[in-house]
Amino acid sequence: MPAQRQGQRQTPAHGCALDARILVFGRAPVAGAAKTRLIPALGAQGAARLHRRLLEDTVGRLCAAGLARVELWVTPDADHPCFVGLAARWPLDLHVQEGQDLGMRLAHAARAALTRAAAVILVGSDCPELSPDYLGAALTALGQQDAVLGPALDGGYVLLGLRRVDDSLFERMPWGSDRVAELTGQRLDALGWRWSRLECLRDIDRPEDLVSLPAALGLPPPA
Numbered sequence: 001m002p003a004q005r006q007g008q009r010q011t012p013a014h015g016c017a018l019d020a021r022i023l024v025f026g027r028a029p030v031a032g033a034a035k036t037r038l039i040p041a042l043g044a045q046g047a048a049r050l051h052r053r054l055l056e057d058t059v060g061r062l063c064a065a066g067l068a069r070v071e072l073w074v075t076p077d078a079d080h081p082c083f084v085g086l087a088a089r090w091p092l093d094l095h096v097q098e099g100q101d102l103g104m105r106l107a108h109a110a111r112a113a114l115t116r117a118a119a120v121i122l123v124g125s126d127c128p129e130l131s132p133d134y135l136g137a138a139l140t141a142l143g144q145q146d147a148v149l150g151p152a153l154d155g156g157y158v159l160l161g162l163r164r165v166d167d168s169l170f171e172r173m174p175w176g177s178d179r180v181a182e183l184t185g186q187r188l189d190a191l192g193w194r195w196s197r198l199e200c201l202r203d204i205d206r207p208e209d210l211v212s213l214p215a216a217l218g219l220p221p222p223a
Helices: 038-066 079-090 102-113 134-140 180-191 207-211
Strands: 018-028 068-077 094-097 119-123 145-149 157-162 196-197
Touching: 018 038, 018 102, 018 134, 038 079, 038 119, 038 134, 038 207, 068 102, 079 094, 094 157, 102 119, 134 145, 134 157, 145 180, 157 180, 157 207, 180 207
Parallel strands: 018 068, 018 119, 068 094, 145 196
Antiparallel strands: 119 157, 145 157
């Protein structure tokens, strides 16, 4: 098979024999601390309820897909009933995030998981469009190259797959801005890694994203 070009688009496909872990990052659904950018539209309680629904939907979807072992990385601790319930219901490993900022927490989790598997896929809990086909494409890409990036329509990313970790992918990153995916791609290029880019997906971060929320998840009433 020809070598992948850097940034080449990958076509979704199911299945891969690669030993990988899918790392889902989640925050306790506490009012005022979860989905804060949605508070103007939903209120603190509504934003927290939506965050919980998104997290439960993501974990259930990824575990049911059976493409790779799922690890749930949580903050601030693993004691919230939402996390305890998910760990009891689904075959997943529960870990607490470590690090002073998001970049440090992502890097730590990726490094830890790479001691147990050949590749990791980092995802959040706010992208209902993240499908088994999409994850299959990421796993297929990681079977051939060093990294794969799944950008979000708002300029962030919904997925980052890695065979190895470099701190430059996470340090001094303007998290929450519309440049995260662009800068991550530039840093992958600077490392000389072989990587590919998946299609853009929409995540649920801002009030204007709520129109894309699947009906099955329901929209919490505003406060």
